[in-house]
Amino acid sequence: MAIGDTRTAGVLRRRSWQRAYAVRLFSTDVAVILAAVFGSQFIWFGLETVEVAAPQPFSLGASYTAVSLVLVVAWMVMLDVFATRDHKVIGSGTLEYKRVADATIRLFGLFAIVAFLFKIEVARGYFLLALPLGMALLLGSRWRWRKWLRRRQVRGFYLSRALLMGERRKSAHVATTIARTPGSGLLLVGALTREGSFSKGPINGVPIAGDYADLLTAVDETNADTVILTGADDIDPEDMRRVGWELEARDVELIVAPALTDIAGPRIHSRPVAGMPLIHVSYPQFEGAKRVTKRTFDIVGSALLILLSSPGLIGVAVAVKRSSPGNIVYRQERIGRHGATFGMYKFRSMVQDADDQLESLLDAQGTSDTPLFKVTNDPRITPVGKILRKYSIDELPQLFNVLFGEMSLVGPRPQRAAEVALYDDAAHRRLIMKPGMSGLWQVSGRSNLSWEDSIRLDLYYVENWSLTADILILWRTVRAVVTPEGAV
Numbered sequence: 425m426a427i428g429d430t431r432t433a434g435v436l437r438r439r440s441w442q443r444a445y446a447v448r449l450f451s452t453d454v455a456v457i458l459a460a461v462f463g464s465q466f467i468w469f470g471l472e473t474v475e476v477a478a479p480q481p482f483s484l485g486a487s488y489t490a491v492s493l494v495l496v497v498a499w500m501v502m503l504d505v506f507a508t509r510d511h512k513v514i515g516s517g518t519l520e521y522k523r524v525a526d527a528t529i530r531l532f533g534l535f536a537i538v539a540f541l542f543k544i545e546v547a548r549g550y551f552l553l554a555l556p557l558g559m560a561l562l563l564g565s566r567w568r569w570r571k572w573l574r575r576r577q578v579r580g581f582y583l584s585r586a587l588l589m590g591e592r593r594k595s596a597h598v599a600t601t602i603a604r605t606p607g608s609g610l611l612l613v614g615a616l617t618r619e620g621s622f623s624k625g626p627i628n629g630v631p632i633a634g635d636y637a638d639l640l641t642a643v644d645e646t647n648a649d650t651v652i653l654t655g656a657d658d659i660d661p662e663d664m665r666r667v668g669w670e671l672e673a674r675d676v677e678l679i680v681a682p683a684l685t686d687i688a689g690p691r692i693h694s695r696p697v698a699g700m701p702l703i704h705v706s707y708p709q710f711e712g713a714k715r716v717t718k719r720t721f722d723i724v725g726s727a728l729l730i731l732l733s734s735p736g737l738i739g740v741a742v743a744v745k746r747s748s749p750g751n752i753v754y755r756q757e758r759i760g761r762h763g764a765t766f767g768m769y770k771f772r773s774m775v776q777d778a779d780d781q782l783e784s785l786l787d788a789q790g791t792s793d794t795p796l797f798k799v800t801n802d803p804r805i806t807p808v809g810k811i812l813r814k815y816s817i818d819e820l821p822q823l824f825n826v827l828f829g830e831m832s833l834v835g836p837r838p839q840r841a842a843e844v845a846l847y848d849d850a851a852h853r854r855l856i857m858k859p860g861m862s863g864l865w866q867v868s869g870r871s872n873l874s875w876e877d878s879i880r881l882d883l884y885y886v887e888n889w890s891l892t893a894d895i896l897i898l899w900r901t902v903r904a905v906v907t908p909e910g911a912v
Contacts, residue, residue, distance in 0.1 A: 432649065434648055435649040438650075442511040445511075446511070449566070452569065456561035457496050457561075460561055465492050469550070508527060516570075516607045518890065521566065521896065584610050585611050586610045586650040587612075587651045588627065589654065590616075595627050599612055599615070600628055613646040614631055616642060620634045620635030620636075636656070643676055649677065650677040651676055652680075719829070725833050729823055730823050736820075754771070756768050768831070770822070772818075773809025774809055822861045826861060831858055834861070834897050836857060836860060837860075837865045853886060862898060863885055864882070865881050865882060867900040867904050868881055
């Protein structure tokens with residue numbers, strides 16, 4: 425294969441939309457940081473000109489307006505230093521949000537250190553208001569732009585046109601994973617296999633574009649801007665290096681897909697050794713500081729939510745009591761961390777003897793041996809219960825399960841003993857963590873999920889837990905409850 429020196433239309437298109445999207449992010453970042461910093465200044469000092477005090481010989485003689493301008497510029501520089509607008513992180517995953525948060529926290533930490541060392545008296549209220557306000561606005565604006573990007577991608581815009589290159593079985597795995605992950609930003613336009621045109625047919629709907637020797641021709645014909653190397657024993661290191669040179673000359677991105685599934689970015693670390701990029705995979709850790717952090721988050725979050733929602737909880741309790749005879753709160757046995765049984769609380773949304781009727785109803789609809797079993801058009805649900813279930817209000821008493829340490833705000837789906845009995849060895853790994861009031865299952869379809877997808881999402885969460893992911897899941901949970909689909 426000869427080294428080319430031309431870019432495909434796909435490459436030019438990718439470069440164009442990436443620049444345009446980065447400009448949008450930059451403009452919004454400037455706007456929200458200006459609003460946060462000068463908004464904080466206005467709240468604390470109004471329109472008055474207030475000077476910042478500092479001892480001699482560091483007397484500044486500068487007003488808070490100058491400090492605010494410096495803070496805005498420094499904030500934008502930090503966002504750029506942490507590569508928060510890099511096209512490799514924008515649009516999907518939590519890394520973009522994590523970088524924004526890291527840049528913000530590091531900036532304010534640096535400002536605090538400088539102010540302490542030089543004894544510069546900066547109003548704490550001004551400083552402490554600008555930090556959370558700015559971070560919230562930044563994360564919110566990035567989320568809104570991501571939703572905009574998703575809508576454009578659904579319509580076929582702002583996508584990277586990708587070619588798969590490797591053994592058929594490995595390419596099929598990558599194609600399946602990309603297809604079931606909305607928002608990947610990748611449009612698979614072809615696949616290169618060892619057999620080429622003699623292949624059995626498309627790979628999960630992706631047409632065969634030729635064999636490995638047809639790489640440059642396939643790139644030109646499909647207007648591809650990305651090549652995903654899925655792995656092949658007959659592509660040796662020299663061929664790999666040559667492929668990299670050829671794609672570099674055309675500005676086509678090269679992505680190597682390792683044989684790792686459901687492992688998030690923070691657990692993967694690349695380290696060059698003797699010219700070879702070795703990938704280190706960290707094992708998930710659930711003890712020590714991480715466990716304390718998650719438990720603290722659960723205690724503070726659940727206590728605050730109980731306090732804020734207490735008037736509503738009382739109102740719902742009255743409505744449940746008046747809807748039909750029976751207890752206000754229903755206690756159902758579920759399986760928790762390490763297989764321990766606990767009583768999960770819910771507002772009663774069914775008639776009092778609902779459990780006694782379950783088996784006969786499942787037998788009638790032929791789903792008594794089905795995991796995640798649900799009764800279709802369940803006659804046991806009360807009129808008030810339908811409303812509670814639609815908006816997940818019946819699950820609010822689980823806040824006390826979280827406070828008592830039996831559940832988490834975010835975690836794997838709390839399942840019954842009959843469902844856990846169907847687990848294979850891999851599925852049992854989800855019991856490493858406490859079940860959650862919400863989780864990836866809650867924001868990805870809830871009870872509309874298949875058994876396999878439910879387990880897969882739970883395992884992904886367990887393998888890749890982070891506090892940032894928990895916060896994002898809780899945010900998405902609010903949206904899932906407001907627009908309910910597949911309520912439990």
